[in-house]
Amino acid sequence: MNADAPTDNFSEFLLPDALMRGLASAGYDTPTPVQTQVIPLAMDGMDLLVSAATGSGKTAAFLLPIMQRMIDTPVHEGGTRALILVPTRELARQIHTHFMRLGSYTRLRAEVITGGDSKGHQISDLRKNPEILVATPGRLLEFLETGEADLSDLEILILDEADRMLDMGFAEDVLAIIRSSNPERQSMLFSATLHHKGLSRLTDSFLREPQVLVINPVREQHPDIKHQVILSDDLSHKQEQLSWLLEQETFDKAVVFTNTRDSAIALTNAMMGRQLRVAALHGELEQRERNRVMGLVHSGRVKILIATDLAARGLDVQGIQRVINFDLPRSGDDYLHRTGRTGRAGECGVAISLVSPPEWNRMESISRYLNLTFEPRIIEGLKAKFSGQTKSAKKPSPAARKKLASANKKDASKVKNRLRDRKNIGNRRKPSGTAVEAGHAPLTKRKPTQE
Known part of the structure; x- marks a missing residue:
């Protein structure tokens, strides 16, 4: 068909x-x-x-x-x-x-x-x-x-x-x-x-x-997911931004992704300290505890799940309207699997990535790999001092690089010759009236030595 x-x-x-x-x-x-x-x-x-x-x-x-x-x-x-x-x-x-x-x-x-x-x-x-x-x-x-x-x-x-x-x-x-x-x-x-x-x-x-x-190839953009990026200065700044998103945004359920188990546990404790009802899901949990956590999420008693990539595949929970990358994923494919938790079965979803200075290059790499354009977003009162890195100059073509390398080689040869000539000055007789080489100071006559 x-x-x-x-x-x-x-x-x-x-x-x-x-x-x-x-x-x-x-x-x-x-x-x-x-x-x-x-x-x-x-x-x-x-x-x-x-x-x-x-x-x-x-x-x-x-x-x-x-x-x-x-x-x-x-x-x-x-x-x-x-x-x-x-x-x-x-x-x-x-x-x-x-x-x-x-x-x-x-x-x-x-x-x-x-x-x-x-x-x-x-x-x-x-x-x-x-x-x-x-x-x-x-x-x-x-x-x-x-x-x-x-x-x-x-x-x-x-x-x-x-x-x-x-x-x-x-x-x-x-x-x-x-x-x-x-x-x-x-x-x-x-x-x-x-x-x-x-x-x-x-x-x-x-x-x-x-x-x-x-x-629906893996690199094809999902039509029902909006991709946003928020710049962050550091870990504590990210936590402030995440707390604001979870407290102020309107959604049914949300999944927050971290790259490590320790980060998931620490972030869960931090959000609990802000009186948010959250649960953690990572690979070290025993099966009984995993089942309990997922039961809480499915029933709606817990609206926010903080998870490692363990949950990026196989997590199918109705009503996930927000996916937040607290830690930017390590690859474009991982980004797609995470964000695929939202926008399912024709529903609309939002994927938000919090990007700190060390993650900027990875974000650009993901953007190029997926041919994905991130919508920049600023939280008023929590705007980052970090404004993103300027785009590097366009790389020269292979032919231009070859020409540049050849020119550098010639310049290096000239420099070597000049150094050699300067070292040999005074060791050979020069005719009077010789012009001074450009860039060199004039030489004074040596006094005859007494025998």
Whole structure:
């Protein structure tokens, strides 16, 4: 199906009535571009290699075909029929939440297998033979090696956020899981970018003559997100600006990103000291605490989440209208994943970056990489003394640099000759009336030495 001819309604996919009721109950109305392109091909059983930006609706794009197949062709005995591999526990739980919404009128069962939770409970869940597993690679591989999990009946294998899995060092675990699964399966791989250096290793062993779809490329600007930048002088100045934004701005929910766990903890304590109701999310939290924090955010009891990049992927919370980069991210891709937490499902969002002097060059680099124009913004009474660095002079062309280097070489040669001549003055006889060399002082006659 061509993206230029989008589907106006999910009914055109001829989904089972139970899924249509689930879509209506979950508030799904018009399919997104990724859903328009992926769903028909996935329902036809094709292997897919899909590049889609975060927040594009890809979770429903692979869940609906999986659920459609299982409803239309039920299997009363057997093991896991679909496996969705993801890089983080948070993303696994978000996908399970999507499944529960879409499948609320079906009898399908899905379980989550991730590190950090009780192995005993997960083994019990596996013995119930759920049709769908959502798992992180490490814990699932453990169960495959002990025989607690079995993928011999697998019909569909999904790799979501494949580039992130590679970045986290899961390549070998993923390959081992692929080797343990039914070779006759259908496979789909979703990644923010198809240019990751390690991606071909997975695609070569994972996909068979895949259909390649590039939808909402990672560098494409999100039409529903406004990008702003506020200059800051130092850490304490940033905290004052952040406090003002959180107290004075009107929003449903906000996520504040830092680059380190220590920074997230320190900033959470600082904002609590200003009587703001905030919660922290970082990689060192135990799973039970992560679940508690996310429960507070989902319910609205906490409106402000201060997080590391752990939350940049897999965090899908309705009503996030502000993303604030307290620390500027390390790359353009990280910037996109962070800001993709807002402006989801057609809603408008604002991404604000607080930029101090050491971060200025990184901000310009992100701007160039994403072809993104930041809207400058000033908070009255909290304006920075730092005004940004002036743009450097335009770099000369390669031909001009070569010409300049040649000229410098000639000048250096002249200087050497002059120095040599000056050192040799007085060591040789010069005819009288010799002109004085430009730039040199006239020489006085030496008195004859007495013998």
